[in-house]
Amino acid sequence: xxxxxVIPAAGLGTHFLPATKAQPxxxxxIIDIPTIQYVVQECVDSGIEDILIITGxxxxxxxxxxxxxxxxxxxxxxxxxxxxxxxxxxxxxMANIHFIRQKEQNGLGDAxxxxxxHCGNEPFAVLLGDSVNDSVIPITQQMIDxxxxxxxxxxxxxxxxxxxxxxxxxxxxxxxSDRIMRVNDIVEKPAAEAAPSSWAVAxxxxxxxxxxxxxxxxxxxxxxTVELTDxxxxxxxxxxxxxMRIEGTRYDIGSKLDYxxxxxxxxxxxxxxxxxxxxxxxxxxxxxxxx
Ligand code: G1P
Numbered sequence: 001x002x003x004x005x006v007i008p009a010a011g012l013g014t015h016f017l018p019a020t021k022a023q024p025x026x027x028x029x030i031i032d033i034p035t036i037q038y039v040v041q042e043c044v045d046s047g048i049e050d051i052l053i054i055t056g057x058x059x060x061x062x063x064x065x066x067x068x069x070x071x072x073x074x075x076x077x078x079x080x081x082x083x084x085x086x087x088x089x090x091x092x093x094m095a096n097i098h099f100i101r102q103k104e105q106n107g108l109g110d111a112x113x114x115x116x117x118h119c120g121n122e123p124f125a126v127l128l129g130d131s132v133n134d135s136v137i138p139i140t141q142q143m144i145d146x147x148x149x150x151x152x153x154x155x156x157x158x159x160x161x162x163x164x165x166x167x168x169x170x171x172x173x174x175x176x177s178d179r180i181m182r183v184n185d186i187v188e189k190p191a192a193e194a195a196p197s198s199w200a201v202a203x204x205x206x207x208x209x210x211x212x213x214x215x216x217x218x219x220x221x222x223x224x225t226v227e228l229t230d231x232x233x234x235x236x237x238x239x240x241x242x243x244m245r246i247e248g249t250r251y252d253i254g255s256k257l258d259y260x261x262x263x264x265x266x267x268x269x270x271x272x273x274x275x276x277x278x279x280x281x282x283x284x285x286x287x288x289x290x291x
Contacts, residue, residue: 002125002144002206003050004118005043008111009036009129010056010102015254024059026129028253030266031273035253036062038132040095046140048125049095052118054111056102063099068092107225109215116212123147126228128203132262134269135248139204146180146244147206153235155183156204157243158250162192165200169229171243172196181243183236188229199243201229202250210235 013020019028026036036053043051055062069088076085098118102111112126125140133139139156146154157171172185173196185196205228214231221227232241251262264281267273 002048002123002147004122005048005051005125005127005140006054006112006115006119007036007039007043007051007127007129008054008102008108009059009062010054010105010111011130012105013130013254016256016259022058024055024062025254026059027061027065028259030132030251030253030262031270034065035132036129037065037091039127039129040066040097042127042133042138042140043125044095045138046125046144048140050098051095052098052100052115053129054102054114055099056105059101066092066094066097106220108228109218109226109231112207112228112231113212113215113226116209119209119212121209123206123208126205126207130254131203131250131252133204133246133248133250134265135246137247139202139246139248139250142247143204143206143244146242150180150240150242152239153208153211153232153241154206155186155232155241155243156202156246157181157199158202158246159198160200162195162198165192165195165198166190168200169232170195170197171199171201173243179245179247181245183241183243186229186232186236186241188227199245202246203252204246208235208239210239214238 009024009026013025016025027034040051053062073085073088100114102114125143127140143154143156155171160168166189169186169188170190171183173181173183175181187196211231214235215226217234218226218230235241253259253262267277
């Protein structure tokens with residue numbers, strides 16, 4: 001049973017400057033909801049209510065977002081705006097959210113290592129705080145279902161084109177069925193020619209507690225970062241690891257173009273915006289095509 005989730009949200013957001021100079025990339029809104037709120041919602045929709053968010057310097061607004069804002073609530077009550085009052089109260093009560101700070105931004109493996117006391121001897125879900133998904137079954141639920149079948153580390157994967165492969169962790173292995181691969185290799189951000197396959201790590205994992213010992217065993221890279229991918233490679237020597245093809249669409253808000261695409265897609269799915277926004281886009285695209 002997976003009861004806990006860890007959301008690493010300590011990264012510096014260097015791909016989204018200047019917006020991320022003084023605000024966390026995880027707080028960038030997709031229309032009006034901060035990205036990390038979608039990620040927390042994915043946990044809740046997958047039955048997980050114990051969530052540890054790994055933050056760091058400059059990330060305090062994430063804690064504020066999931067805390068109460070009594071003054072604001074009071075104002076909204078005075079206006080008898082029940083809808084927004086309930087929305088605000090929903091955000092601070094959606095899950096049991098804990099926070100811990102990663103003291104130096106030393107990579108994803110180091111961030112996950114901060115969760116060792118919180119997770120103890122239990123397997124746990126990891127959801128990267130800068131990606132959201134749109135799927136019929138929440139991706140984390142899909143991961144939990146796979147864990148319950150295999151009782152092993154599960155890595156979410158998606159196929160990506162060769163020109164993008166070097167942005168991802170990439171797994172190699174053998175497919176046992178349409179969606180399940182037995183992993184025999186994993187490499188962080190390989191050059192396209194060196195990638196073991198076209199299957200990229202997609203921001204969601206179920207990790208066994210053995211990952212913490214594996215993180216201890218790997219040396220830091222030249223830039224002092226400790227990569228989760230390197231720890232998973234070490235773990236492969238001791239226990240089987242499974243990759244699961246995700247069913248759904250993954251949106252990465254870490255890159256500006258992907259963030260724009262995400263916003264457009266989400267706007268076209270929102271009842272109140274779909275029609276007028278589509279009309280606006282059609283008009284603009286016609287003008288754009290005529291140029
Ligand atoms: C991280 C992981 C990488 C993974 C990617 C997307 O990289 O290190 O293995 O493929 O997330 O899930 P980042 O995007 O933080 O550089």
